[in-house]
Amino acid sequence: MSQKLGWLGAVALGVALSAVAQEKPADFATQVPLSVSGEGPWYRLELPLNVQLNARQTDLSDVRVFNAAGEPQAYALARESVQTSESRTQTDVKWFPLYSSADATERAPSVRVQSSANGTLVQVQPSTELEAGEEVLRGWLLDASGIKAPLQQLILDWTSERDGFQRFSIEASDDLQHWQSWGDGQVARLSFADERVEQHEVGLPGQSARYIRLLWSSPQTAPTLTSAQLESASSHSLPLPFVWSPPLAGSTVKAGEYTWQLPMGLNVERLQVELIQPNSLAPVTLSGRRDSSLPWQPISGGLLYRLTQNGQDVVQDQLQLPGQTVQQLKLTVDERGGGLGVEAPTVKFAVRATQLVFLARGAGPYTLALGSGTVRAANLPLSTLIPDYSAAKYAALGKATVDGGAVVTPVAPASVAAAAHTDWKKIGLWAVLLLSVLFLAVMAFSLLRKPAAKP
Incomplete structure (x- = not known):
């Protein structure tokens, strides 16, 4: 009797194993060919945003990589930099005025500098003596020698007499002799509808420098600073860069009041609003939600503008978001500034780049597949996928790229039909398995109730 039950159990196990069929590329709605370069067997792929938007699961649980034989590859997803801890610090720094004569032709004033043994600035003076009344304030020199971490943001305050926009160039140096451009900066203080609107922060490129030089585009409008702070972040805390969407x-x-529907739920961190009309000024509130059954939640706000000054456009068209998952956005505009027009403006949204690392097994070419609402997550932690994982090893991985300029290839209808047929087959096999188990249970119950034969 025990042998018969064991044989029936083996049959049932075989049916169960055959029912759990391995995932195939045809199970996914979108397939993208990949090219690999560099030394394997691990390859790192930065997922283009237009490819990610073909996923059907917000957390990309339905992303897979297959080899030429249709075998799935082990993989991991990375949405943050290799080192993920972050420590930001705001530091008050000393600032020194940069003067030159009114008729000076040099872009940057020449100065004499006195510093301490550790490089801290003590005194900054013009290289030539200026007579009273002929000096012009060209800009400011900030002493960042006490900050060792990369600089992320500049925060300024200035005398209230100087309203309007303040535009300047930003340069960095470690020796006060050789200067590197860090782009342009802009702060503002505006009076609007009996309210005060101020912008004090300027983004920096996330690099280290001992000294920062700010040179005003129009020296006549250079304000008198009352406060200067630098926000720094440890180098190991830098996140992956942004990837931007096409216009929406x-x-x-x-x-x-305007709304936008995103292709799927996304962790949006930036929103760029197209400002077509010159001299647009709009205080705004941005709200978001996952779907229409949920209430709107305020997630950002600020002042958007496109103004013409001295023949140049001064533009602030971006909002910073907290990175929570949203699929619908609503912008509410204070129309006292003139509004943004009758038609809803187009927007672009930005999310953090996502990298996929896979272990190449079997022959290529390899294919990225995504687009399934039923499969479960199969990604591994990076430390499991790559033994002895380290930042240096991660940086040395081979690279994979999407072929054909990120052109996605939807699965043909016949393939989708085949996948659907396979799913029905699985259901049938599971039904056979359950009937077999039920038959075994009835059989065992009848044997147990049968009275023992008399000797």
Whole structure:
């Protein structure tokens, strides 16, 4: 009797194993060919945003990589830099005025500098003596020698007499002799509808420097600083860069209220609003939600503008978001500034880049597949996928790229039909398995109730 039950159990196990079929490329709605270069067997792929948007699961649980034989590859997803801890610090720094004569032709004033043994600035003076009344304030020199971490943001305050926009160039140096451009900066203080609107922060490129030089575009408008701070972050805390979406059209709900539907739930961190009309000024509030059944939640706000000054456009068209998952966005505009027009402006949104690392097994070419609402996550931690994992080893991985300029290839209808047929087959096999188990249970119950034969 025990042998018969063991044989029936083996049959049932075989049926169960055959029912759990391995995932195939045809199970996914989108397939993208990959090219690999560099030394394997691990390859790192930065997922283009237009490819990610073909996923059907917000957390990319339905992403897979297959080899030429259709075998799935082990993989990991990385949405943050190799080192993920972050420590940001705001530091008050000394600032020194940069003067030159009114008729000076040099872009940057020449100065004499006195510093301490550790490089801290003690005194900054013009290289030539200036007579009273002929000096012009060209800009400011900031002493960042006490900050060792990369600089992320500059925060300024200035005398209230100087309203309007303040534009300047930003340069960095370690020796006060050789200067590197860090782009342009802009701060603002505006009076609007009996309210005060101020912008004090300027983004920096995330590099280290001992000294920062700010040179005003129009020296006559250079304000007197009252405060200067630098925000720094440890180098190991830098996140992956942003990837931007194509322009997204929206809808007008009513005057001063616009909505946009994202292709899927995304962790949006930046929103760029197209400002077509010159001299647009709009205080705004941005709200978001996962779907239409949920209430709107405020997630950002600020002042958007496109103004013309001295023949140049001064533009602030981006909002910073906290990175929570949203699929619908709503912008509410204070129309006292003139609004943004009747038609909803187009927007672009930015998310953090996502990298996929896979272990190449079997022959290529390799294919990225995604687009399934039923499969479960199969990604591994990076430390499991790559033994003796380290930042140096991660940086040396081979690279994979999407072929054909990130052109996605939807699965043909016949393939989708085949996948659907396979799913019905699985259901049938599971039904056979359950009937077999039920048959075994009935059989065992009848044997146990049968009275023992008399000797």
